Amino acid sequence: MVTREARKEDKRARLRDAAWALFREKGFEPTTTKEIAARAGVASGTLFLYARDKADLLFLVFHERLSAAVDEGLRTLPDGPLLEQLLHLFAGFFRVYAEAPEVARAFVKELPGADGPNAQLTNRLTMSLLTHVSGLVQRAQARGELAADVPPMLLAQNAFALYFFALTAWLGRMTTLEGALDPLLRSSLALQLRGLSGK
Template identity: 30%
Template sequence: MDEGATGRRERGKAAKHARIAQAARELFAERGYEAVTTQQVADRADIAAGTLFRYASTKAELLLMVRNEEFAAAVTQGASDSESIGDPVQRVLALIAPVIRSGRGDDENLVAYQRELLFGPPDAPFRVAGLAIVARLEELIAGVLVGDRPVDDDATAAARAVFAVLHMEIAAPVVRPRTPGVASDALRRQIELIVAGHHARRGSH
């Protein structure tokens, strides 16, 4: 196959992927994750169901496809927003703030996304991609904790603890009242404790 034909094929695949993602995004926003079917997504994307499954094999993968893009964009935004902040607690909060804002008002879909991200099939391609975004976020948090020093196991463990409390903030919207898009007081206190604990441990070594 010549380069021109290969290029057309790749452009066609990219365009079809974009149509599928847009259709899924619209339907999840309109109806909520549980009410949407893969056939509805295929119909709105104007493709056959068999074609859809070549891009995302399950409804959960469709949700991961859509939300991964938004999650990655939020992490990139947080990295930029937090770059010039000196205080580590405020810097971590600035780093995760876009993640908290992303999708607020869309709690059903967010909870489903978090569930699939953490507990979905281990070989699902979009879950693997989502976990890579989690790893990037944790690396950024660990970098904040160590400053100019190399990231070590303690910083990695503390960063994972921050993500764990962030996950609960996102995935448990009915636990406590909160202002949409704003970190709760409980989350702030938890992050303060994690950062203080990491610094105390580092200072004792």
């Protein structure tokens, strides 16, 4: 038996896939909501039962991809200094965005003040990422790499802020993808970590 919930979930998935395919093919702006609805096999109005507005589709799409990147990043986390672990994680996110920078730009634009239903998912994801990073900080403290009196969550926030700034600089075409990761983000994080060494 196919439950209501399952049907809804199926439609949500179809809309997500249709949106992602079209955004990739034609970009965010040029894609119309009616095209997406048609491709997903639903009526034009139905789309708005699954996303509050067009922008909310971006959260639907990126939530899935970014969750995967978090999982993958944590799974393949290297041993070694905190700086390298952070870069490893963030590099994974950059790869997600690099699949479609145009669409990523639209997504990042919507991040400040995001409050649609799907945006909530992304916010929760960010929170959980911060918690994980905070955990990495604590591990670095445990192995004596980092001063024990650094508030882990605060450092996690700062690291995230620097990551977000580098991301914005890249998407704003102020640097290349590689440049954003390597000179920019690496040196930013290094400067933040400088002087926080253990003992």
